[in-house]
Amino acid sequence: MLKKLILILGFTVLAFAKYELKPEKISDTVYRFEGALEEPNKANGGNMVNTYWVKGKTSWIVIDSGPSYNYADAAYKAMKKIANLPVKYVFNTHRHEDHWLGNNYFKEKFGAHIYGTKAQAKEYPAGIVPNYSFVISKEDYKGTKVIAIDTFITKDQVLELDGRTFGIKHFDYAVHSPEDLMAYMADEKVLLAGDILFSQRIPRITDGSVEGGLKSLDVVETYDVKVYATGHGKFTDKTAIGQMRNYFLALKETALKAIEAEQDVLTYQNTADFSAFKNMYMMDELHKGNLAHAHKEYEFY
Numbered sequence: 254m255l256k257k258l259i260l261i262l263g264f265t266v267l268a269f270a271k272y273e274l275k276p277e278k279i280s281d282t283v284y285r286f287e288g289a290l291e292e293p294n295k296a297n298g299g300n301m302v303n304t305y306w307v308k309g310k311t312s313w314i315v316i317d318s319g320p321s322y323n324y325a326d327a328a329y330k331a332m333k334k335i336a337n338l339p340v341k342y343v344f345n346t347h348r349h350e351d352h353w354l355g356n357n358y359f360k361e362k363f364g365a366h367i368y369g370t371k372a373q374a375k376e377y378p379a380g381i382v383p384n385y386s387f388v389i390s391k392e393d394y395k396g397t398k399v400i401a402i403d404t405f406i407t408k409d410q411v412l413e414l415d416g417r418t419f420g421i422k423h424f425d426y427a428v429h430s431p432e433d434l435m436a437y438m439a440d441e442k443v444l445l446a447g448d449i450l451f452s453q454r455i456p457r458i459t460d461g462s463v464e465g466g467l468k469s470l471d472v473v474e475t476y477d478v479k480v481y482a483t484g485h486g487k488f489t490d491k492t493a494i495g496q497m498r499n500y501f502l503a504l505k506e507t508a509l510k511a512i513e514a515e516q517d518v519l520t521y522q523n524t525a526d527f528s529a530f531k532n533m534y535m536m537d538e539l540h541k542g543n544l545a546h547a548h549k550e551y552e553f554y
């Protein structure tokens with residue numbers, strides 16, 4: 254009986270995430286919520302993404318609103334203790350669901366203005382039921398709605414939001430996704446890089462491009478940065494740049510060789526030596542798909 258009870262309790266605890274979010278200050282005005290290094294699931298509630306809060310003069314500016322309405326609520330309650338300010342602006346770095354499903358929380362509570370890409374609006378028109386509604390638990394997803402983006406970012410530009418200046422970089426070629434954004438804060442030398450940068454884990458590249466990834470890292474290296482605010486992973490130094498470049502280069506080199514040797518995708522997937530990356534998170538989940546994508550990309554390179 255006791256065993257059964259423990260099992261039931263254990264299952265209840267694992268069935269949804271009850272987001273426990275602790276902000277970490279990473280520069281004068283920027284705070285981070287750090288996500289897990291794993292796939293989104295019912296146990297983590299999709300809390301496997303880094304989101305950022307920038308303290309403006311009279312409000313918070315949120316860079317990626319996270320995986321659900323309830324995540325956004327938990328983040329707001331934690332940030333309220335640091336400064337009791339409304340959220341007036343929300344910035345979505347790219348179209349992947351884990352990064353912006355908290356948007357409607359800030360719209361409903363504060364009427365926040367939402368910036369994002371056309372690629373996101375195209376794939377997720379307002380009202381659509383996203384995949385995440387099945388990936389995370391009903392409890393965690395409750396209240397989440399896909400809403401419209403208010404202003405599309407379609408080119409490089411400077412955004413002045415509540416006393417903070419953001420140099421926006423718009424990638425008009427596929428990098429991590431068909432359209433990615435970064436925001437650079439020159440005053441604090443913080444690069445809010447979205448999923449252009451990961452550390453500790455490999456990225457999923459099946460919605461993007463290896464070549465685009467390599468090109469984007471050259472762009473990243475042109476900035477004068479003290480703090481890299483990455484989409485995933487804990488490091489804020491240059492670690493992410495090195496890890497991303499090594500992985501992209503290995504994909505490129507092995508894919509080109511495989512194609513030259515007329516290897517089909519399956520053989521390539523089964524023989525390419527990526528043992529140097531065995532300690533990176535998400536290899537089991539994502540690497541094979543990335544190899545297939547690289548093979549396809551370089552076939553006509």
Ligand SMILES: [Zn+2]
Pocket residue numbers: 302349351352448484485
């Ligand atoms: Zn991501």
